[in-house]
Amino acid sequence: MTTVTRTLLRSDGWAIGAWLLLMAIGLAAVFSCTVDFSALDQVVPSTVARSVFEGQLLWVGVGILAALACAAIPYRHFDTLAYTSYALSLALILLVLVLGREVGGGRRWLIVGGLSLQPSELAKVGLVLALARFLASHGKRGPTFLVTGAFAILAPAFLLVAQQPDLGTALVFPAIAIPMLFWAGVRMSFLFALASPAFSALVMFYSDRVVDVIWPWVIYVLVLLVVLYYLRLYLLPSIGLAFANIMTGLAIPLVWEKLQPYQQARILTFFNPSDADRLNYGYQTFQSKVAIGSGGLFGKGFLAGTQKGLAFLPERHTDFIFSVVGEEFGLIGAILILGLFYVVIWRALRVATVVRRPFGSLVAVGVASYFAFQVLVNVSITVGLLPVTGLPLPFFSKGGSSMLVSCLMMGLLFNVSARWSDV
Numbered sequence: 144m145t146t147v148t149r150t151l152l153r154s155d156g157w158a159i160g161a162w163l164l165l166m167a168i169g170l171a172a173v174f175s176c177t178v179d180f181s182a183l184d185q186v187v188p189s190t191v192a193r194s195v196f197e198g199q200l201l202w203v204g205v206g207i208l209a210a211l212a213c214a215a216i217p218y219r220h221f222d223t224l225a226y227t228s229y230a231l232s233l234a235l236i237l238l239v240l241v242l243g244r245e246v247g248g249g250r251r252w253l254i255v256g257g258l259s260l261q262p263s264e265l266a267k268v269g270l271v272l273a274l275a276r277f278l279a280s281h282g283k284r285g286p287t288f289l290v291t292g293a294f295a296i297l298a299p300a301f302l303l304v305a306q307q308p309d310l311g312t313a314l315v316f317p318a319i320a321i322p323m324l325f326w327a328g329v330r331m332s333f334l335f336a337l338a339s340p341a342f343s344a345l346v347m348f349y350s351d352r353v354v355d356v357i358w359p360w361v362i363y364v365l366v367l368l369v370v371l372y373y374l375r376l377y378l379l380p381s382i383g384l385a386f387a388n389i390m391t392g393l394a395i396p397l398v399w400e401k402l403q404p405y406q407q408a409r410i411l412t413f414f415n416p417s418d419a420d421r422l423n424y425g426y427q428t429f430q431s432k433v434a435i436g437s438g439g440l441f442g443k444g445f446l447a448g449t450q451k452g453l454a455f456l457p458e459r460h461t462d463f464i465f466s467v468v469g470e471e472f473g474l475i476g477a478i479l480i481l482g483l484f485y486v487v488i489w490r491a492l493r494v495a496t497v498v499r500r501p502f503g504s505l506v507a508v509g510v511a512s513y514f515a516f517q518v519l520v521n522v523s524i525t526v527g528l529l530p531v532t533g534l535p536l537p538f539f540s541k542g543g544s545s546m547l548v549s550c551l552m553m554g555l556l557f558n559v560s561a562r563w564s565d566v
Contacts, residue, residue, distance in 0.1 A: 153561035161486040169539035176460040180452025202543040206550030213554025225276035229269030235262035261544035271509030278327040279501035311532030318516035340391040347392035435469035442473030
């Protein structure tokens with residue numbers, strides 16, 4: 144019996160089954176986007192080439208092999224090489240800023256042997272391993288040390304990816320880190336306090352750009368000061384937290400000017416939509432909601448989606464592929480997809496509770512955080528609950544780097560679950 148076979152037999156069967164089903168349904172959704180649409184005895188050629196499906200099929204094969212290899216590699220090597228793998232991913236991101244291909248105003252891809260590679264995706268795996276090693280090695284230290292160290296680790300990836308610019312992907316890094324910090328023993332109240340500058344930034348943006356008055360942010364700062372007083376924190380941390388909130392809020396107008404025009408338009412359209420936006424920056428979200436809503440309970444049927452078939456739905460094979468699922472498979476199909484992702488996240492968290500070594504437990508939490516954040520953000524975008532950020536849906540959105548990284552994450556989960564008694 145080979146190492147791969149033994150690993151799979153000992154791995155979590157629920158997670159394996161959900162993984163395979165998600166990839167199969169994802170391939171079907173991408174294939175649907177490439178098929179010509181028949182309507183009223185006329186054939187409307189698809190604007191998505193069949194090669195897109197063929198490329199996705201190839202990356203599924205590569206992803207499966209990568210997941211199996213990741214699951215079979217002796218576990219101790221991931222712990223030993225955690226920092227090295229993360230450093231290599233950062234070096235590739237730096238290389239993108241110099242030699243990367245620019246598409247749509249962003250420089251995010253490297254061309255390797257004729258294939259496009261997005262190093263920022265690979266950095267997600269490296270970050271999970273690096274944070275797991277750091278937090279497992281220093282788990283007995285205080286929360287301030289753990290938080291400072293964790294954010295020092297993720298800061299280079301966040302800043303480099305934001306520079307590309309790719310804010311959606313950059314936000315994945317703190318979204319992975321915060322649950323891992325909680326799992327390592329940092330109190331949720333402490334993490335909420337650290338997240339307060341982000342709330343300050345949001346309130347300042349709303350005050351400055353949406354309602355055009357400063358008083359909502361001023362009220363927020365005053366309430367924060369009262370809360371800090373009643374929390375009875377030490378004087379220096381309280382002063383530092385208040386200072387960080389004020390400086391973050393004041394910096395928002397400067398950061399806003401650094402955003403690309405299309406990024407500004409997307410955000411403003413989300414906060415203040417109008418009928419005119421339906422034909423401009425709000426067009427994708429509007430058509431996405433139409434597609435999902437028109438699917439009803441059971442959907443229009445496989446290959447029968449009109450929003451997709453008549454090309455009303457942009458980016459239907461990438462960021463908005465969940466809209467295709469909603470249109471063709473309806474509410475039942477959408478719930479099935481979300482249920483399968485729930486199984487993956489649930490089993491990852493279950494594995495995290497039973498493994499013996501902290502490193503393995505933290506890796507499983509990192510995997511769960513990655514899938515939870517990406518699915519939540521992507522689906523929220525398609526139904527208009529969040530601004531468009533370009534974050535792919537794992538196993539569904541067309542893209543080799545995303546497929547590879549999602550499969551590597553599953554390989555890590557299989558590795559940990561197969562060795563739960565000795566890792």
